[in-house]
Amino acid sequence: MNSKVRKIIPQLITLLVVILIFGFFTFNAQINMDNRGIEFGFGFLSQESSFDVQFSLIDYDGSHSYARAYLVGLLNTLLVAFIGIVISTILGVIVGVARLSPNYLIERTAAFYVEFFRNIPLLLQIFFWYFAALRALPLPQDADAIFGVSYLTIKGFYTPSFVWENLNIFFYSLIAATISIIVIKNYARKLQENQGKQLPVFSISIGLLIIFPLLTFLFGGVSLDFEIPVIKQLSTTGFIYEGGLSIPPELIALTLALALYTATFIAECVRAGIQGISKGQKEAAASIGLTPNQILKLVIMPQALRIIIPPTTNQYLNLTKNSSLAAAIAYPDLVLVFAGTALMQTGRAIEIVSITMLTYLSISLSISVLMNWYNKKIAIKEK
Amino acid sequence: MNKLNFLKPDNQNVSTYLYTGSFLFLIAVFDVFLSSFFKINITSFLPNILSFLLPLIIGVIGLHLIRIEFSGIKKLDLLNKNINTNNFNAVLTLLIIFIIIKSIPPIMSWFILDANIAGDTKEACTGSGACWTYIKIWLNRFIYGMYPNELQWRINISFILLIALAFVGLIPSEKLKKFLTLYYVIIYPILAFILIYYLISGGSLGLEWVETGAWGGLSLTFIVSFFCLIFCFPVGMFLALGRRSQLPTVRYISVGFIEFWRGVPLITVLFMSSVMFPMFLPEDFFMDKLVRVIIAISLFEAAYVAEVIRGGLQALPRGQYDAAKSLGMGYWKLHIFVILPQALKLVIPGIANTFLALVKDTPLIFVVGLLELVGMLNLAKTNPKWLGFAMEGYVFAAIIFWIICYAMSRYSYNLELKYKTDR
Numbered sequence: 001m002n003s004k005v006r007k008i009i010p011q012l013i014t015l016l017v018v019i020l021i022f023g024f025f026t027f028n029a030q031i032n033m034d035n036r037g038i039e040f041g042f043g044f045l046s047q048e049s050s051f052d053v054q055f056s057l058i059d060y061d062g063s064h065s066y067a068r069a070y071l072v073g074l075l076n077t078l079l080v081a082f083i084g085i086v087i088s089t090i091l092g093v094i095v096g097v098a099r100l101s102p103n104y105l106i107e108r109t110a111a112f113y114v115e116f117f118r119n120i121p122l123l124l125q126i127f128f129w130y131f132a133a134l135r136a137l138p139l140p141q142d143a144d145a146i147f148g149v150s151y152l153t154i155k156g157f158y159t160p161s162f163v164w165e166n167l168n169i170f171f172y173s174l175i176a177a178t179i180s181i182i183v184i185k186n187y188a189r190k191l192q193e194n195q196g197k198q199l200p201v202f203s204i205s206i207g208l209l210i211i212f213p214l215l216t217f218l219f220g221g222v223s224l225d226f227e228i229p230v231i232k233q234l235s236t237t238g239f240i241y242e243g244g245l246s247i248p249p250e251l252i253a254l255t256l257a258l259a260l261y262t263a264t265f266i267a268e269c270v271r272a273g274i275q276g277i278s279k280g281q282k283e284a285a286a287s288i289g290l291t292p293n294q295i296l297k298l299v300i301m302p303q304a305l306r307i308i309i310p311p312t313t314n315q316y317l318n319l320t321k322n323s324s325l326a327a328a329i330a331y332p333d334l335v336l337v338f339a340g341t342a343l344m345q346t347g348r349a350i351e352i353v354s355i356t357m358l359t360y361l362s363i364s365l366s367i368s369v370l371m372n373w374y375n376k377k378i379a380i381k382e383k
Numbered sequence: 384m385n386k387l388n389f390l391k392p393d394n395q396n397v398s399t400y401l402y403t404g405s406f407l408f409l410i411a412v413f414d415v416f417l418s419s420f421f422k423i424n425i426t427s428f429l430p431n432i433l434s435f436l437l438p439l440i441i442g443v444i445g446l447h448l449i450r451i452e453f454s455g456i457k458k459l460d461l462l463n464k465n466i467n468t469n470n471f472n473a474v475l476t477l478l479i480i481f482i483i484i485k486s487i488p489p490i491m492s493w494f495i496l497d498a499n500i501a502g503d504t505k506e507a508c509t510g511s512g513a514c515w516t517y518i519k520i521w522l523n524r525f526i527y528g529m530y531p532n533e534l535q536w537r538i539n540i541s542f543i544l545l546i547a548l549a550f551v552g553l554i555p556s557e558k559l560k561k562f563l564t565l566y567y568v569i570i571y572p573i574l575a576f577i578l579i580y581y582l583i584s585g586g587s588l589g590l591e592w593v594e595t596g597a598w599g600g601l602s603l604t605f606i607v608s609f610f611c612l613i614f615c616f617p618v619g620m621f622l623a624l625g626r627r628s629q630l631p632t633v634r635y636i637s638v639g640f641i642e643f644w645r646g647v648p649l650i651t652v653l654f655m656s657s658v659m660f661p662m663f664l665p666e667d668f669f670m671d672k673l674v675r676v677i678i679a680i681s682l683f684e685a686a687y688v689a690e691v692i693r694g695g696l697q698a699l700p701r702g703q704y705d706a707a708k709s710l711g712m713g714y715w716k717l718h719i720f721v722i723l724p725q726a727l728k729l730v731i732p733g734i735a736n737t738f739l740a741l742v743k744d745t746p747l748i749f750v751v752g753l754l755e756l757v758g759m760l761n762l763a764k765t766n767p768k769w770l771g772f773a774m775e776g777y778v779f780a781a782i783i784f785w786i787i788c789y790a791m792s793r794y795s796y797n798l799e800l801k802y803k804t805d806r
Contacts, residue, residue, distance in 0.1 A: 106472075127757065
């Protein structure tokens with residue numbers, strides 16, 4: 001009896017405090033909103049937004065609704081996060097491996113990179129790239145062509161864009177190639193288990209990936225053209241590139257800073273993962289006659305990945321959350337478009353900030369649920 | 384025995400290879416050195432691309448020649464083992480050496496040789512290098528923000544007092560040692576708050592009142608990170624204990640709280656504190672925006688601290704709990720005297736990382752209009768008298784932040800070594 005009471009009382013007190021705090025906040029919010037004549041609700045989302053966004057992946061202008069503005073911001077955030085994750089992973093793995101290099105100079109260079117970039121605030125790095133480094137680039141009319149077709153100027157990066165015809169057929173061929181690769185892989189595994197024969201799965205897969213799309217070019221009516229940016233004079237001093245793909249400097253600065261910063265953390269994860277594999281594993285693998293490549297592929301990497309992947313996913317999440325710093329250099333991401341412009345126009349602080357936070361929260365939580373599932377799946381099953 | 388075998392030098396003819404190899408290697412380095420420091424290209428008679436690649440080719444051949452296994456010369460073996468294990472490594476080594484040599488002159492000339500520090504106006508900066516005059520003139524603002532010049536002694540004095548108070552822990556005798564935790568967790572924050580409130584903010588005791596909007600620069604960075612650091616630690620500790628608690632209500636509330644703060648970016652938290660939070664307060668109740676920001680950042684970082692401490696708690700073997708319980712210790716006694724001291728010791732690196740992240744996050748308070756160092760830089764950058772010195776400002780701030788963060792990480796590393804106990 002006594003212990004039961006001792007368990008219940010603290011819980012009741014905590015619950016009561018939390019409810020009181022929430023009740024206090026809701027009560028105040030109600031009064032404040034009544035005084036200002038605001039109704040709580042999400043009806044404003046379907047109203048016309050009447051503001052423009054300079055960079056958008058989907059069709060958008062001022063006549064669209066706030067909900068669409070939200071979507072524009074969300075897609076821009078995901079774009080930055082995606083590019084950042086790809087670059088930072090590549091860079092992080094290279095630097096992480098370099099930190100374990102037997103070559104003293106390479107190891108020190110990698111260590112210098114890590115210590116340098118991770119000890120400077122990310123916001124400062126974004127500002128540096130945007131306001132200092134990218135501002136030193138040439139004007140559009142003075143820019144030299146890179147490989148004759150791309151231009152890196154103060155107004156952004158201009159590069160040829162692809163103009164596809166019958167793109168869907170091309171995609172179908174890619175899907176078909178992927179499916180056949182999976183089938184062949186399964187077949188090869190069965191063959192090896194049953195008869196001990198090995199198929200060169202890797203070269204077959206590469207071959208399929210090249211042949212299938214090639215066939216669509218020859219017979220499927222798919223064609224690929226390039227649209228090359230061309231300089232155009234607006235006024236005596238104003239020049240602009242038209243055509244092709246233009247990447248705004250905000251996006252370049254943001255992804256560059258995010259990737260360079262996050263890569264340092266990923267490099268440390270990779271290093272810890274590889275160092276976490278005991279030397280005995282390598283020696284045991286070598287003693288049963290595996291080649292160095294096989295050791296890396298079959299023994300070291302599967303175990304190291306188990307250590308590397310969870311903290312690395314955490315870094316990916318951090319990168320996604322850090323991409324909200326875009327607001328500081330006016331890259332139209334979720335925070336700037338929705339929690340910035342839309343909030344200023346509608347004045348609906350509670351609704352908009354909650355939606356923004358919930359968006360980030362659901363991204364984070366869904367990834368951590370996935371991660372927990374993955375961790376359970378790959379955990380060493382001890383006997 | 385002097386058979387020339389370019390493909391496989393061995394210890395039969397060490398000296399021949401050693402001298403030829405080092406000579407070629409030195410020529411390669413010398414060529415890059417000349418072209419970098421004196422802009423002389425000694426191979427200009429060759430085609431462009433060949434003249435560009437020549438040092439690399441010569442250097443690789445040179446390194447290849449001196450790659451002699453077990454030569455018996457200690458230094459050579461050490462060199463081969465460390466930077467010259469195979470051709471690929473040799474190429475990388477050379478590239479790194481060349482890049483370092485190539486980058487020294489431009490960096491030197493920008494930082495020092497062509498830089499200006501004399502004078503008081505923009506016109507004094509005539510060189511092609513950095514304009515340190517800009518930093519010199521604005522230094523006061525970068526450190527104190529918009530705080531009135533004649534009152535800046537108040538900031539200095541309170542910072543000195545804060546540091547002095549922090550070192551009190553080193554003095555007392557054995558008798559008072561057990562109160563140290565109490566001092567650092569409760570008394571010190573209160574003293575610090577009183578100091579900041581009465582001395583920096585002013586408004587009483589005959590001191591002129593300075594509104595928080597005028598605070599700024601590096602001193603604001605320190606104030607914000609200092610208070611957040613002090614507040615987030617105890618909150619995080621309670622959250623970690625709550626998450627490990629046997630009581631379901633406490634546990635779920637802690638989990639919800641932690642996961643909420645960890646799932647959102649700090650910038651939205653600051654947005655919330657500036658635009659949404661005032662709606663939740665009674666109408667006539669005013670809370671300064673600096674206080675709101677400090678609360679927001681503290682709660683945000685507390686969630687991260689909680690997760691780090693939970694890691695330490697989980698790492699402790701069950702035996703520790705059982706042993707303490709068998710001595711008849713209750714929940715609080717068990718945690719304060721047995722579990723937490725050991726768990727905290729384990730998580731020093733993690734906590735240090737969180738604190739580092741906190742310091743690096745302080746520039747974000749520009750969102751609510753508070754201008755610490757980076758915010759002041761952006762303000763100075765747009766000053767019409769001083770346009771075009773963004774680079775100098777950011778480099779200056781980067782150096783300062785780097786020193787702070789690097790010093791912190793070194794300190795935590797030492798702390799980790801100091802408290803390391805073998806188990």
